[in-house]
Amino acid sequence: MAPTLAVSTVIFALRTDERSSAAIGARPQLWLPLVVRLRDPFDGRWALPGGPLREDEGLADAASRTLLETTGLRPNYLEQLYAFGDADRPGAEHGRVVSVVYWAMIGAEEAHLATTGQNVRWLAADRLPNLAFDHNRIVEYALWRLRTKVEYSRIAHAFLGETFTLRELREVHEVVLGKAVDPANFRRQVEASGAVVPTGQVRTGGRHRPAQLYRYDTAIEPVDLGPLAPEPQMSPTSTEETP
Amino acid sequence: MAPTLAVSTVIFALRTDERSSAAIGARPQLWLPLVVRLRDPFDGRWALPGGPLREDEGLADAASRTLLETTGLRPNYLEQLYAFGDADRPGAEHGRVVSVVYWAMIGAEEAHLATTGQNVRWLAADRLPNLAFDHNRIVEYALWRLRTKVEYSRIAHAFLGETFTLRELREVHEVVLGKAVDPANFRRQVEASGAVVPTGQVRTGGRHRPAQLYRYDTAIEPVDLGPLAPEPQMSPTSTEETP
DNA sequence: GCAAAAGTGTTCAGTCTACACCCATGT
DNA sequence: ACATGGGTGTAGACTGAACACTTTTGC
Numbered sequence: 001m002a003p004t005l006a007v008s009t010v011i012f013a014l015r016t017d018e019r020s021s022a023a024i025g026a027r028p029q030l031w032l033p034l035v036v037r038l039r040d041p042f043d044g045r046w047a048l049p050g051g052p053l054r055e056d057e058g059l060a061d062a063a064s065r066t067l068l069e070t071t072g073l074r075p076n077y078l079e080q081l082y083a084f085g086d087a088d089r090p091g092a093e094h095g096r097v098v099s100v101v102y103w104a105m106i107g108a109e110e111a112h113l114a115t116t117g118q119n120v121r122w123l124a125a126d127r128l129p130n131l132a133f134d135h136n137r138i139v140e141y142a143l144w145r146l147r148t149k150v151e152y153s154r155i156a157h158a159f160l161g162e163t164f165t166l167r168e169l170r171e172v173h174e175v176v177l178g179k180a181v182d183p184a185n186f187r188r189q190v191e192a193s194g195a196v197v198p199t200g201q202v203r204t205g206g207r208h209r210p211a212q213l214y215r216y217d218t219a220i221e222p223v224d225l226g227p228l229a230p231e232p233q234m235s236p237t238s239t240e241e242t243p
Numbered sequence: 244m245a246p247t248l249a250v251s252t253v254i255f256a257l258r259t260d261e262r263s264s265a266a267i268g269a270r271p272q273l274w275l276p277l278v279v280r281l282r283d284p285f286d287g288r289w290a291l292p293g294g295p296l297r298e299d300e301g302l303a304d305a306a307s308r309t310l311l312e313t314t315g316l317r318p319n320y321l322e323q324l325y326a327f328g329d330a331d332r333p334g335a336e337h338g339r340v341v342s343v344v345y346w347a348m349i350g351a352e353e354a355h356l357a358t359t360g361q362n363v364r365w366l367a368a369d370r371l372p373n374l375a376f377d378h379n380r381i382v383e384y385a386l387w388r389l390r391t392k393v394e395y396s397r398i399a400h401a402f403l404g405e406t407f408t409l410r411e412l413r414e415v416h417e418v419v420l421g422k423a424v425d426p427a428n429f430r431r432q433v434e435a436s437g438a439v440v441p442t443g444q445v446r447t448g449g450r451h452r453p454a455q456l457y458r459y460d461t462a463i464e465p466v467d468l469g470p471l472a473p474e475p476q477m478s479p480t481s482t483e484e485t486p
Numbered sequence: 487g488c489a490a491a492a493g494t495g496t497t498c499a500g501t502c503t504a505c506a507c508c509c510a511t512g513t
Numbered sequence: 514a515c516a517t518g519g520g521t522g523t524a525g526a527c528t529g530a531a532c533a534c535t536t537t538t539g540c
Contacts, residue, residue: 002247002248002295002296003248003296003298004245005245005246005248005341052245053245053246053328053341055244055246055330055339056330057330058328058329058330058331059326059328059329059341060329061330080325080326082323082471083302083323083326083343085296085301085302085343086301086302086303087298087299087300087301087304088301096298098248098296098302098343100326100328100341100343137470140469140470141469141470141471143470144469144470145469148469165492166492166493167491167492182529182530182531182532183491183492183493184493184494184495184531184532185529185530185531187492187493187494188494188529189529204538204539205539206490206491206492206538206539207489207490207491207538207539207540208489208490208491208492208537208538208539209490209491209492209493209536209537209538209539210492210537210538211491211492211493212492212493226383226384226387226388226391227380227383227384227386227387228325228384408519409519409520410518410519425503425504425505426518426519426520427503427504427505427520427521427522428502428503428504430519430520430521431521432502447511447512448512449511449512449517449518449519450511450512450513450516450517450518451510451511451512451516451517451518451519452509452510452511452517452518452519452520453510453511453519454518454519454520455519455520487540488539488540489538489539489540490537490538490539491536491537491538492535492536492537492538493534493535493536493537494533494534494535494536495532495533495534495535496531496532496533496534497530497531497532497533498529498530498531499528499529499530499531500527500528500529500530501526501527501528501529502525502526502527502528503524503525503526503527504523504524504525504526505522505523505524506521506522506523506524507520507521507522507523508519508520508521508522509518509519509520509521510517510518510519510520511516511517511518511519512515512516512517513514513515513516
């Protein structure tokens with residue numbers, strides 16, 4: 001019997017814990033939405049949003065769709081993570097499944113508006129319970145990818161809104177990497193990258209000097225995707241023998 | 244109708260062109276084995292080795308198997324590349340296929356022994372004809388991944404044998420990256436990485452001072468795979484709510 | 487005025503790069 | 514002897530971490 005094909009998505013957003021949100025200076029954390037399984041295997045356990053691939057639907061489309069269905073949102077960033085399909089995956093007794101998993105980043109403003117359906121719940125990424133299938137391992141891998149990618153690319157802004165202060169962007173790095181970042185050096189690095197442009201506006205309100213607001217420079221690709229980049233640049237490198 | 248699942252592999256080896264092998268100082272190049280398609284779609288065109296996923300067989304196992312079937316070899320390095328599954332992939336008219344593609348590196352000694360079956364042919368990676376499906380794009384992406392990975396990890400030795408001189412290792416870098424590398428600086432970087440240990444043996448025969456032979460230090464992982472590393476470190480980060 | 491964060495300047499150490507130079511071998 | 518690549522040394526450019534310091538707001 002041929003294995004079933006499914007698409008799942010690890011959806012990350014930066015949120016402040018509701019319970020401690022009243023506390024001043026509450027650091028945001030990484031959260032992700034999970035859905036309850038309503039049947040075996042792993043009936044009643046939390047699992048990543050996902051489902052079978054529909055006809056005439058691309059893999060990334062399926063990821064976007066399940067994301068929209070579970071959260072009502074569209075992601076600022078979406079990337080394929082990995083295809084998991086070992087024959088001994090947990091739950092394979094009930095029918096083998098090959099999962100193509102995506103991971104996504106949601107902006108701050110949208111994250112507030114997330115519809116939390118009956119079977120959906122947001123949980124902190126570093127305090128997850130035992131999930132269905134091998135989903136704990138998948139989330140671990142997605143977290144690892146997020147962390148390494150934040151360091152060498154420019155995706156951090158995908159957790160923020162249209163405009164943001166460098167302080168906010170730095171906080172994203174600090175929360176994701178789990179360590180403090182020098183404000184002075186961070187500012188210079190970001191400015192030197194040219195990925196960000198000042199809007200002229202400032203954000204006031206703190207008990208301190210107002211901060212310049214920046215916007216992401218859309219002319220700059222956040223990640224180097226190589227030949228997978230948008231423009232499909234179909235490349236018959238040369239024209240030679242065809243047997 | 245559910246999409247079919249297939250596993251294909253981009254297999255790289257460093258070879259000297261047979262026609263110019265007589266010439267002295269012939270630079271090796273990247274080659275890859277392709278198979279002729281014997282039916283529609285793309286009947287008669289070259290394609291990546293691959294096929295459907297068998298029952299009770301992991302994705303990586305399937306990649307290894309097709310690699311063995313087409314070349315008679317086992318790879319020194321094997322990694323998942325990407326899952327291609329857009330609804331508008333070339334050839335989808337004859338039935339939609341989601342391809343999980345792997346890429347592999349073959350050692351120098353093995354590459355000589357490669358069995359070249361009736362329908363198999365090795366072609367130079369930078370002079371490929373029009374391949375079946377979107378396989379040109381896939382090879383481009385695999386090449387890009389190989390190049391970026393050679394720069395920041397220690398996989399280059401996978402194109403060589405058990406022991407090798409630093410000259411040979413440097414040549415791998417030069418061929419893959421397509422540019423000259425300073426011998427002095429390369430030596431220092433490799434030695435500093437500690438990934439390589441001198442065997443005490445030397446390689447004589449050139450009209451020059453004999454070169455020290457090195458062996459790869461197997462205690463060091465060639466690539467940082469993060470949570471996908473061998474030891475499955477099943478990680479229920481904590482034990483919390485299960486609805 | 488004072489606390490707090492925004493933003494600037496400077497130093498120091500480590501790394502990368504280019505290139506000069508000596509060493510050991512085959513012919 | 515001498516050509517050739519193996520191997521070492523080193524000066525300058527560049528980069529990143531650390532941290533002192535000035536600026537501008539809210540209270």
